[in-house]
Amino acid sequence: MRVIQIGAGQFGRSWLTRIVPSCQELELVGVVDGNPLALEAVKLQAGLPEDILFTSLEEALHRVSPEAAINVTPPSVHREVSMQCMAAGVPVLCEKPIALNAEDAEELHRQSLASVIPVMIAENYRYAPIVRKLRGLIxxxxxxxxxxxxxxxFKHHPVFTNYHKDLPFPLLTDVAIHHLDMLRYLTGLEAVSVYARASTPPGSWYGTRYSDTxxxxxxxxxxxxxxxxSLASFENTGSWLGDWRIEGERGLLLFDGQQITLSQKSGKTIYTLExxxxxxxYVVQEFLNALRSGRPGETDISDNIRTYRIVEAAMESIRMHCAVHIRQ
Structure with missing residues (x-):
C-alpha cells in the first residue's frame, strides 16, 4: 500500500527508521515536513531518496497519490493535517492524541464519519502481545x-525538547492516555466519571506544566x-505499560508490563511472552487489514474518541476540583 508520512521530527524519525521499514506491506512514497532541516536529517538517517521528500503536504498528495497517510506531527497540527488528508480522500493513521483540544478532536470525528474516510489512532500499548494475553485471561x-x-x-523523563514543552498536561494527554485506553480495552468497560488532580514536584524541569496526575x-x-x-519521578520504576492490579470476584491479576501473575484459590500462574x-x-498491520477489509480499525477514531473524552473530563475535573461525568 502506497503511504506518505507527515512529520519527520524526533518521533517521526523513529517511525521512518524502525516502523515503516519493518512493514513489508508498505511502500513509502512520500515524507512531508515543513522544516527542510528535518527532512535532510531523516534523509540521511533513513536512507531516503530526495524525490520523495516534500515541505508541502498539498504537493505530496498531488504528486504521489498515496493510498494512506501516517500522521506523526505534533498534536497542535493533528487536526489540520488529518483534515487535509481526508479532503483528498486519503485514510489516516494518526498518532495519539487525536488532537490538541476537544473541539478539534470532535470535529475530526464528525468529518471522518461524514466523509466515510477512515481515521485510526495509534494507541499502540493495547496491541502489545502481553497486553492481549492479559485481556484474554480477563x-x-x-x-x-x-x-x-x-x-x-513512575518515570524520570527529563526529555523536554519535543512538543511536551507545549502541553499543559504532558503526562495526562500524551502518556496516561495510553493507560486509559488500556483500561477500556482490558475491562471491556467505558468510564462513567472521573475525579482528577494534578501537580508538579518543586524544582521539576516541567515547571508550570503538570507532570504528575x-x-x-x-x-x-x-x-x-x-x-x-508521574513523568518527574526521582527514578524510573517499572515499564512504560505501567504496573496493574486487577481484582475480581474469584482472583487477582498483577501485570508489570512484562509478566502477568494470576492468583486464584488453586494457586498462582505466571505468564511471560517474548x-x-x-x-x-501491530498498529500498522491492523490499519492495513482494516482498510483492505472495509471494516473500522480496532482503534478507529469512533472508538478512540471515548478514550480522549476521559482525558478531557480529567482536565476539566482538575480545573473545577470536582468529579466530572464523561460523555459517551
Whole structure:
C-alpha cells in the first residue's frame, strides 16, 4: 500500500527508521515536513531518496497519490493535517492524541464519519502481545467479574525538547492516555466519571506544566479504578505499560508490563511472552487489514474518541476540583 508520512521530527524519525521499514506491506512514497532541516536529517538517517521528500503536504498528495497517510506531527497540527488528508480522500493513521483540544478532536470525528474516510489512532500499548494475553485471561473469566483496577506509573523523563514543552498536561494527554485506553480495552468497560488532580514536584524541569496526575474513575457496572502517574519521578520504576492490579470476584491479576501473575484459590500462574517487535508494527498491520477489509480499525477514531473524552473530563475535573461525568 502506497503511504506518505507527515512529520519527520524526533518521533517521526523513529517511525521512518524502525516502523515503516519493518512493514513489508508498505511502500513509502512520500515524507512531508515543513522544516527542510528535518527532512535532510531523516534523509540521511533513513536512507531516503530526495524525490520523495516534500515541505508541502498539498504537493505530496498531488504528486504521489498515496493510498494512506501516517500522521506523526505534533498534536497542535493533528487536526489540520488529518483534515487535509481526508479532503483528498486519503485514510489516516494518526498518532495519539487525536488532537490538541476537544473541539478539534470532535470535529475530526464528525468529518471522518461524514466523509466515510477512515481515521485510526495509534494507541499502540493495547496491541502489545502481553497486553492481549492479559485481556484474554480477563475475557475467559480467570478472575470472574472485575470490581477494582489500580494502575501506577513512575518515570524520570527529563526529555523536554519535543512538543511536551507545549502541553499543559504532558503526562495526562500524551502518556496516561495510553493507560486509559488500556483500561477500556482490558475491562471491556467505558468510564462513567472521573475525579482528577494534578501537580508538579518543586524544582521539576516541567515547571508550570503538570507532570504528575492522580485519577479516580468509575466505570460501567460500578467498577472502580485508580491511576497514579508521574513523568518527574526521582527514578524510573517499572515499564512504560505501567504496573496493574486487577481484582475480581474469584482472583487477582498483577501485570508489570512484562509478566502477568494470576492468583486464584488453586494457586498462582505466571505468564511471560517474548516479543521484540515494536508494537507500533501491530498498529500498522491492523490499519492495513482494516482498510483492505472495509471494516473500522480496532482503534478507529469512533472508538478512540471515548478514550480522549476521559482525558478531557480529567482536565476539566482538575480545573473545577470536582468529579466530572464523561460523555459517551
Amino acid at each position: 475475557k475467559e473469566g480467570a478472575i470472574g467479574d472485575i470490581h477494582t483496577v489500580h494502575v501506577q506509573f 492522580e485519577l479516580l474513575l468509575e466505570l460501567e457496572n460500578q467498577v472502580k479504578a485508580s491511576y497514579v502517574g 516479543d521484540r517487535i515494536d508494537n507500533r508494527v
